[in-house]
Amino acid sequence: MSPRITLGVGLLLASLACQPPPEPPKKAPSPEKSRYFGGAPDGKLHVYFFDVGSGEAALIVSPSGNTVLVDSGPVTAESHLVNRLPELLRRELDLVVLTHPDPKHHGALDAVLKRVGARRLMEPQLPDTSSAYDALLGAVGSRGVQVFSPASSANLPQESVRLQLENEVNLTVLWPRAPATPLLKGAPDAEGRNAANSIVLRLTYRNTSVLFAGAARGETEEALLANGLLGNATLLKVASPGVAGANSQGFLEEVRPQGAVFSMDDALGRDAKVSDVLTRLKGVGAKTFRTDVNGEMHAVSDGKQFELVLQRPTPGEPFSARRVVFPGVDPRPALVKTAKPPPPVVVKPPPEPPAVAKVEPARAVDSPRGTTPPGIDVDSLPVATKAVRKEDSPRIAQRAAAGGYVASRHKRIFHKLTCRSAGMIKEENLVTFKTREEALKSDREPAGDCKP
Numbered sequence: 001m002s003p004r005i006t007l008g009v010g011l012l013l014a015s016l017a018c019q020p021p022p023e024p025p026k027k028a029p030s031p032e033k034s035r036y037f038g039g040a041p042d043g044k045l046h047v048y049f050f051d052v053g054s055g056e057a058a059l060i061v062s063p064s065g066n067t068v069l070v071d072s073g074p075v076t077a078e079s080h081l082v083n084r085l086p087e088l089l090r091r092e093l094d095l096v097v098l099t100h101p102d103p104k105h106h107g108a109l110d111a112v113l114k115r116v117g118a119r120r121l122m123e124p125q126l127p128d129t130s131s132a133y134d135a136l137l138g139a140v141g142s143r144g145v146q147v148f149s150p151a152s153s154a155n156l157p158q159e160s161v162r163l164q165l166e167n168e169v170n171l172t173v174l175w176p177r178a179p180a181t182p183l184l185k186g187a188p189d190a191e192g193r194n195a196a197n198s199i200v201l202r203l204t205y206r207n208t209s210v211l212f213a214g215a216a217r218g219e220t221e222e223a224l225l226a227n228g229l230l231g232n233a234t235l236l237k238v239a240s241p242g243v244a245g246a247n248s249q250g251f252l253e254e255v256r257p258q259g260a261v262f263s264m265d266d267a268l269g270r271d272a273k274v275s276d277v278l279t280r281l282k283g284v285g286a287k288t289f290r291t292d293v294n295g296e297m298h299a300v301s302d303g304k305q306f307e308l309v310l311q312r313p314t315p316g317e318p319f320s321a322r323r324v325v326f327p328g329v330d331p332r333p334a335l336v337k338t339a340k341p342p343p344p345v346v347v348k349p350p351p352e353p354p355a356v357a358k359v360e361p362a363r364a365v366d367s368p369r370g371t372t373p374p375g376i377d378v379d380s381l382p383v384a385t386k387a388v389r390k391e392d393s394p395r396i397a398q399r400a401a402a403g404g405y406v407a408s409r410h411k412r413i414f415h416k417l418t419c420r421s422a423g424m425i426k427e428e429n430l431v432t433f434k435t436r437e438e439a440l441k442s443d444r445e446p447a448g449d450c451k452p
Contacts, residue, residue, distance in 0.1 A: 049261050051311070055073040055107065057072055057108070063205075076108075082114075093118040095122065097199060098121065120146035152177055152178075174200040183197045209235070216240060234328060242274055284335060294312055404416075405439045413445050414447060
C-alpha cells in the first residue's frame with residue numbers, strides 16, 4: 001500500500017463506495033501494431049522513389065500489400081527512411097533487393113531493418129565485395145533474414161529468374177544471370193565490375209512496367225541488348241547517370257521509357273554527363289524527373305496506366321504539373337532507331353558448375369504473431385542457395401575435416417560449414433564442433449541464415 005494512503009481500511013472502503021467505479025485502464029498498443037502505420041491495400045500497384053540524394057532507394061507495394069524495398073540508400077538517408085517507411089508499411093518488408101554492393105545502395109540498411117524488419121533479402125553475390133559489405137550480410141542473416149541470390153533454373157538456364165509478387169505482378173531479374181551466363185569482367189577495377197553486374201529488375205503489372213537499372217554500366221546494357229532481354233518500359237529508374245558509357249543511345253532506344261526517374265543531389269545534377277543523358281532521354285521522347293528537383297515521387301498503376309505524383313513540380317511549372325499520367329499502351333509513334341544493335345551473344349554454359357551450398361527453402365523466423373505473415377509466396381522464389389566462392393573452397397574443406405559446424409569465439413551463434421557466414425570467420429577466431437549437439441552444449445544458438 002502506498003505510504004501516502006493514511007486512511008483506515010474501513011473508511012477507505014466507504015469512501016470508494018461513494019464514488020463511481022474507476023474506468024478500466026486503457027491497454028497500451030502492442031509494439032507490433034504501433035510499429036507500422038500504412039493504410040490498407042487499395043488494389044493498385046504503388047512504387048515510391050525516395051529522395052535520398054545520389055543514392056538509391058525505392059519501395060514497391062503490390063495491389064494486395066506485398067512489399068519490396070529496392071536498395072536502402074546511403075547512410076545519410078537513415079533518418080529519413082526509418083521515419084518514412086513505417087508510414088507506408090503495414091508489416092515487415094517481404095523482400096529487400098540490394099542491387100549493388102555499394103554504400104550508396106545499402107548504407108542505411110542496418111538502421112532500416114532494425115526499424116521495420118524484413119523476411120528475406122536478395123543480393124547479386126559478387127566475388128569482389130568489401131569486408132564491410134560481407135559483414136553486413138552476415139549480420140542481416142544472423143537476425144533471421146533469409147539471404148539468397150538469383151540463380152537460373154538448372155532445367156531452364158537461359159530463362160530469367162522471376163519472382164511473382166502476386167497474380168499479374170512480377171519482378172524479373174534481367175541481370176546477372178549466373179551461372180548460365182558468366183559475370184562481366186571488362187572493368188579494370190572491382191568497383192566497376194560490381195557495378196556492371198548489379199541486379200537489373202523489370203517490374204510488370206498488366207500493361208505497365210518499371211525498369212530498375214540498378215547500377216548498370218555500358219557493358220551491362222550491351223549484354224542486355226545482345227541477349228534480347230530488354231523491351232519498352234513505362235518508367236525507367238535511371239542508373240549511373242554520371243558514369244561515362246551508361247544510358248547509351250541504343251539502350252534508351254530499346255527501353256524507350258515514357259518517364260525517367262533520376263535519384264541525385266545538386267552536385268550530380270550539374271555534371272555534364274548527366275546533361276548528356278537528359279538530352280538522349282528527350283530524344284527518345286521521355287519526360288524526366290529528378291529527386292533533387294521534384295523530391296519524392298509516387299507512381300500508381302491500375303494495370304492500364306501509371307500516374308506519377310511528384311512531391312513538388314519542376315520550377316516554373318504550375319502546381320497541377322505534379323501529376324503526370326503515362327498510358328500502359330504507349331501512344332507515341334514508333335521510334336526510328338539510330339543505334340545499331342550489338343550482335344547476338346552465344347552463351348556457352350560454364351565447364352563446371354560452381355559448388356553449391358544447400359540451404360533450407362526460404363522461410364523467415366516466426367513472426368511475433370505466431371504465423372508466417374502473408375507476403376511473397378515462398379514457393380515462387382528461386383531456391384535459396386549460395387554458391388561457395390572458389391577462394392573459400394580449400395578453407396571450407398580444411399574445416400570440414402575438423403568438424404561439422406563452426407562458430408566465432410566472439411559470437412553466440414554457430415553455422416553449417418557450407419554457410420557463407422562460416423567462410424568469413426577468421427582462422428584465429430574459429431571454433432569447430434563435430435556435431436550439432438556439441439555446438440548447442442557450448443551455449444550457442446543456431447544462426448538464422450543457414451539454420452544448422
